[in-house]
Amino acid sequence: MSELPYGFPCCRWSLHIIVLVVFVCNTLPIEASAAPVNPSRETDGSLETNITKAFPVIGIHYQHVRKPFEIALWILLALLMKLGFHILPHLSSVVPESCLLIVVGLLVGGFIKVIGENPPVLDDQLFFQYLLPPIILDAGYFLPIRPFTENMGTILMFAVIGTLWNIFFMGGTLYALCQIASGELIGIDLLACLLFGSIISAVDPVAVLAVFEEIHINELLHILVFGESLLNDAVTVVLYNLFDEFSMAGVVTVLDVFLGVVCFFVVSLGGVLVGVIFGFLAAFTSRFTSHTRVIEPLFVFLYSYMAYFFCEMFRLSGIMALIACGVVMRPYVEANISHKSHTTIKYFLKMWSSVSETLIFIFLGVSTVAGPHAWNWTFVVGTVVLCLVSRVMGVIGLTFIINKFRILKLTKKDQFIVAYGGLRGAIAFSLGYLLSKRHKMRDLFLTAIITVIFFTVFVQGMTIRPLVELLAVKRKKESKRSINEEIHSEFLDHLLRGVEDVCGHYGHYHWKDKLSRFNTSYVKRWLISGENFKEPELIAFYRKLELKQAIMMVESGQVSSSLPSTVSMQNIQPRAVPQVSKKQEEEIRRILRSNLQNNKQRLRSRSYSRHTLFEADEEDNISEVRLRKTKIDLDRRVSVMENRMSHYLTVPANRESPRMGVRRVRFESDNQVFSTDSFPTVHSGKPSNSSTPDTVSLEAGVTMRSNLKTDIQPRGYASDKQQGELDYQRLARCLSDPGPHNEKPEEEEDDIFMS
Amino acid sequence: MGTSYSARTEHEFQDLSERTRFSIDQISNLNKRFKQLSNNKETLSREDLASLPDLDNNPIRLQIINAFFDKRNLGHNEVGIVQEICFEEFLMVLSHFQPTRTGTTEDNNEKLRQEKLRFLFNMHDTDGNGIITLDEYRQAVEELLSKAGTIEPETVKAIADAAMLEVASTTRGKMEPDEFYEGITFEHFLQMLKTLDIETTMHVRFLNLDTVNMRCGK
Numbered sequence: 005m006s007e008l009p010y011g012f013p014c015c016r017w018s019l020h021i022i023v024l025v026v027f028v029c030n031t032l033p034i035e036a037s038a039a040p041v042n043p044s045r046e047t048d049g050s051l052e053t054n055i056t057k058a059f060p061v062i063g064i065h066y067q068h069v070r071k072p073f074e075i076a077l078w079i080l081l082a083l084l085m086k087l088g089f090h091i092l093p094h095l096s097s098v099v100p101e102s103c104l105l106i107v108v109g110l111l112v113g114g115f116i117k118v119i120g121e122n123p124p125v126l127d128d129q130l131f132f133q134y135l136l137p138p139i140i141l142d143a144g145y146f147l148p149i150r151p152f153t154e155n156m157g158t159i160l161m162f163a164v165i166g167t168l169w170n171i172f173f174m175g176g177t178l179y180a181l182c183q184i185a186s187g188e189l190i191g192i193d194l195l196a197c198l199l200f201g202s203i204i205s206a207v208d209p210v211a212v213l214a215v216f217e218e219i220h221i222n223e224l225l226h227i228l229v230f231g232e233s234l235l236n237d238a239v240t241v242v243l244y245n246l247f248d249e250f251s252m253a254g255v256v257t258v259l260d261v262f263l264g265v266v267c268f269f270v271v272s273l274g275g276v277l278v279g280v281i282f283g284f285l286a287a288f289t290s291r292f293t294s295h296t297r298v299i300e301p302l303f304v305f306l307y308s309y310m311a312y313f314f315c316e317m318f319r320l321s322g323i324m325a326l327i328a329c330g331v332v333m334r335p336y337v338e339a340n341i342s343h344k345s346h347t348t349i350k351y352f353l354k355m356w357s358s359v360s361e362t363l364i365f366i367f368l369g370v371s372t373v374a375g376p377h378a379w380n381w382t383f384v385v386g387t388v389v390l391c392l393v394s395r396v397m398g399v400i401g402l403t404f405i406i407n408k409f410r411i412l413k414l415t416k417k418d419q420f421i422v423a424y425g426g427l428r429g430a431i432a433f434s435l436g437y438l439l440s441k442r443h444k445m446r447d448l449f450l451t452a453i454i455t456v457i458f459f460t461v462f463v464q465g466m467t468i469r470p471l472v473e474l475l476a477v478k479r480k481k482e483s484k485r486s487i488n489e490e491i492h493s494e495f496l497d498h499l500l501r502g503v504e505d506v507c508g509h510y511g512h513y514h515w516k517d518k519l520s521r522f523n524t525s526y527v528k529r530w531l532i533s534g535e536n537f538k539e540p541e542l543i544a545f546y547r548k549l550e551l552k553q554a555i556m557m558v559e560s561g562q563v564s565s566s567l568p569s570t571v572s573m574q575n576i577q578p579r580a581v582p583q584v585s586k587k588q589e590e591e592i593r594r595i596l597r598s599n600l601q602n603n604k605q606r607l608r609s610r611s612y613s614r615h616t617l618f619e620a621d622e623e624d625n626i627s628e629v630r631l632r633k634t635k636i637d638l639d640r641r642v643s644v645m646e647n648r649m650s651h652y653l654t655v656p657a658n659r660e661s662p663r664m665g666v667r668r669v670r671f672e673s674d675n676q677v678f679s680t681d682s683f684p685t686v687h688s689g690k691p692s693n694s695s696t697p698d699t700v701s702l703e704a705g706v707t708m709r710s711n712l713k714t715d716i717q718p719r720g721y722a723s724d725k726q727q728g729e730l731d732y733q734r735l736a737r738c739l740s741d742p743g744p745h746n747e748k749p750e751e752e753e754d755d756i757f758m759s
Numbered sequence: 760m761g762t763s764y765s766a767r768t769e770h771e772f773q774d775l776s777e778r779t780r781f782s783i784d785q786i787s788n789l790n791k792r793f794k795q796l797s798n799n800k801e802t803l804s805r806e807d808l809a810s811l812p813d814l815d816n817n818p819i820r821l822q823i824i825n826a827f828f829d830k831r832n833l834g835h836n837e838v839g840i841v842q843e844i845c846f847e848e849f850l851m852v853l854s855h856f857q858p859t860r861t862g863t864t865e866d867n868n869e870k871l872r873q874e875k876l877r878f879l880f881n882m883h884d885t886d887g888n889g890i891i892t893l894d895e896y897r898q899a900v901e902e903l904l905s906k907a908g909t910i911e912p913e914t915v916k917a918i919a920d921a922a923m924l925e926v927a928s929t930t931r932g933k934m935e936p937d938e939f940y941e942g943i944t945f946e947h948f949l950q951m952l953k954t955l956d957i958e959t960t961m962h963v964r965f966l967n968l969d970t971v972n973m974r975c976g977k
């Protein structure tokens with residue numbers, strides 16, 4: 005976009021103008037709402053005006069639409085800002101987005117204040133009920149399970165012990181500081197300091213996500229910091245409520261402390277339990293959604309949301325519930341839902357969490373301008389310094405202990421990143437805001453909290469990227485998992501388990517294997533529809549890989565680069581390749597060309613109803629993709645005038661599967677295994693045509709279907725698909741001498757396709 | 760193999776410890792386990808390992824058992840299977856599963872990594888010619904999926920083929936249609952599994968052996 009010498013400035017200026025308009029609109033509603041309550045004005049004006057007034061042709065009925073209008077405007081503003089940052093070329097690579105958004109929030113807040121209105125504040129209800137859950141759900145649903153469980157011990161240590169250390173160290177030293185500094189700070193008693201400590205100590209998942217996503221550090225560090233930020237919620241919630249109660253009561257007994265500890269376990273384990281239950285409910289529900297695919301994603305969102313609110317109702321840890329729900333339901337739901345639903349869930353979650361995050365940061369900026377402030381140099385600066393100090397001390401101390409139990413020790417670089425990545429964010433602010441006005445130090449606390457947040461987000465957020473590069477911290481491996489890695493890591497799992505058994509050690513792998521077997525034999529049976537639960541992971545992985553390749557092909561319009569076009573199966577299996585005579589090749593080429601032309605002209609119109617997406621859609625796409633793959637290869641072949649064998653690397657589904665309507669069958673239409681002993685396929689070198697998948701007819705893919713005996717079976721359709729059909733029949737007959745034999749009847753085909 | 764069990768002293772353990780990099784505690788633990796497995800004999804035979812009930816559920820149990828008796832893993836430079844192994848050889852096989860220590864140099868780490876990968880490679884390369892052919896690979900995938908219910912052979916073939924294709928294309932790049940890719944050599948194997956972080960994942964904790972409660976399945 006920046007290459008357009010003419011267009012670029014236009015875009016930028018139009019963007020600026022839009023933004024300006026949005027600003028003005030944002031302030032307009034506030035003005036209008038601040039107008040005195042004068043019913044005879046514009047509000048529901050038509051009913052209350054005097055009879056002598058003329059009939060209003062047009063008027064402003066603002067109050068009517070005020071709330072949704074404002075919400076929409078704020079979200080629009082947030083998103084336009086996000087757009088803007090990425091248009092400006094170098095800004096987003098230097099400054100993390102969160103900083104920019106806070107600055108925008110400051111500007112907007114300032115603007116509103118200048119106009120003379122009160123800017124809206126990030127109140128806790130808005131934050132905890134609407135803005136936070138999507139982010140946490142997104143994090144939990146896509147949590148990488150393997151590194152998370154492998155490092156669970158470390159993460160828990162950091163989350164629980166680390167946070168506790170932070171709270172008590174900060175509370176204690178702040179209290180000491182207040183006593184020493186005297187002045188107005190004398191009045192802050194220990195409990196208030198501890199309360200403040202509990203608010204400020206927790207690492208914030210939103211801030212961590214926002215910053216770490218851009219720096220792409222390796223998986224281990226990412227999961228350590230991120231996991232810690234998620235799991236420390238229980239500690240924060242418990243201690244916050246505890247100290248809040250205590251500071252009202254004023255006196256602490258041993259019983260209270262004991263109850264506090266009990267409360268911690270109840271809150272965290274209760275949260276997890278609620279999440280797990282709702283997760284299983286969601287998985288169970290998804291088992292029956294095969295006929296109503298459209299609403300599948302909603303189940304995921306709603307069950308998670310319910311889990312969150314259920315927990316909030318009982319003051320349990322809602323974040324842990326969301327994480328547990330997402331983690332538990334994901335494997336089963338993914339096995340049950342359609343591919344489109346999976347994509348929908350992924351994109352909706354990303355979209356919501358992105359919007360939420362943007363709004364949170366903007367509101368942080370606005371609230372800074374709005375909120376009542378009470379500045380005290382000692383307290384605020386002391387807070388900032390102590391946050392850093394306690395974090396560093398905590399991390400170093402804990403790592404020293406943890407490294408005794410870890411195989412992969414945490415190096416000094418790792419420790420530095422973990423300590424430096426302990427960002428505070430909006431949760432701290434909202435908790436501070438939640439403090440009742442009874443606390444006389446509330447304003448001071450809020451100011452200090454905001455300062456710490458600004459410091460961590462701006463200073464630490466901006467410098468972490470150059471520091472990561474400076475320290476040469478290992479970055480994330482961008483490559484996707486290959487099938488070889490999958491095979492070998494499964495192999496390794498079994499091997500290690502075997503060796504553990506030989507050594508007589510019931511270790512990590514033993515229990516992991518037991519859990520996995522329990523999962524397969526009992527849990528999956530209940531939660532996964534159809535026959536899918538018997539499918540081993542390797543095969544499921546393989547199918548997914550195929551599907552991805554197929555989709556990539558559709559999108560790129562040609563064979564994807566991951567499909568090795570220069571190395572084919574022939575290179576691996578040397579077999580005698582039957583020669584195809586020139587005459588045959590000519591005929592094949594002619595058939596193919598005519599077929600391609602036919603297909604280009606055939607347009608398929610579909611109607612989408614609100615209530616059903618045709619199941620056939622997905623299948624059509626995939627079989628069309630298969631067809632195109634076939635065609636492209638075939639095309640290439642014929643022009644090179646060579647014979648090649650080509651396997652279409654697909655997994656034939658279980659033909660004997662009793663339930664034809666099952667998702668697995670979808671792949672059946674694509675599974676064409678041309679083995680070298682049946683017939684050679686001939687390809688031409690023509691480049692792929694630009695026809696869209698829609699214009700490629702379906703039946704050819706069907707005819708290319710082969711059963712497990714790997715013979716070509718032509719089908720006779722009494723439809724307009726006949727032509728391409730016959731072509732392929734001829735093709736097949738051309739190439740295989742005994743000729744294909746008719747087998748299965750037609751209805752089965754239709755069944756499979758329309759299911 | 761000449762010394763009898765009664766002569767195993769601290770000195771011998773010390774000797775073994777230097778050679779196999781296990782600590783004395785680990786060696787004495789493993790010694791106890793060895794005695795359990797071999798019924799207090801001096802050598803361990805295949806039947807001893809094969810009768811472990813824990814291994815029954817393992818899809819690759821035969822490969823694992825073979826690995827213990829494979830000459831290549833025992834430090835001999837020849838190919839073949841022995842029938843019995845002594846304690847030192849037992850330790851040598853198990854030393855492939857030691858974790859990497861901190862403080863070792865990059866070279867040592869690389870050496871360790873290669874050793875572990877060589878162990879894995881030998882498990883796949885059953886005929887010992889230094890190359891994993893397509894058939895051997897298919898065999899490996901089949902074994903891997905053997906405990907997972909009924910799988911069609913075509914599935915296995917397809918997966919193994921896909922995997923082989925992948926290795927071929929990433930290591931050899933462009934190949935003429937007439938060329939034949941014999942199989943995965945050790946170098947290709949190394950390249951393929953670069954991302955698996957073998958040195959950290961392929962380890963067993965040897966110290967936490969509870970020799971009293973161990974089952975031995977006899």
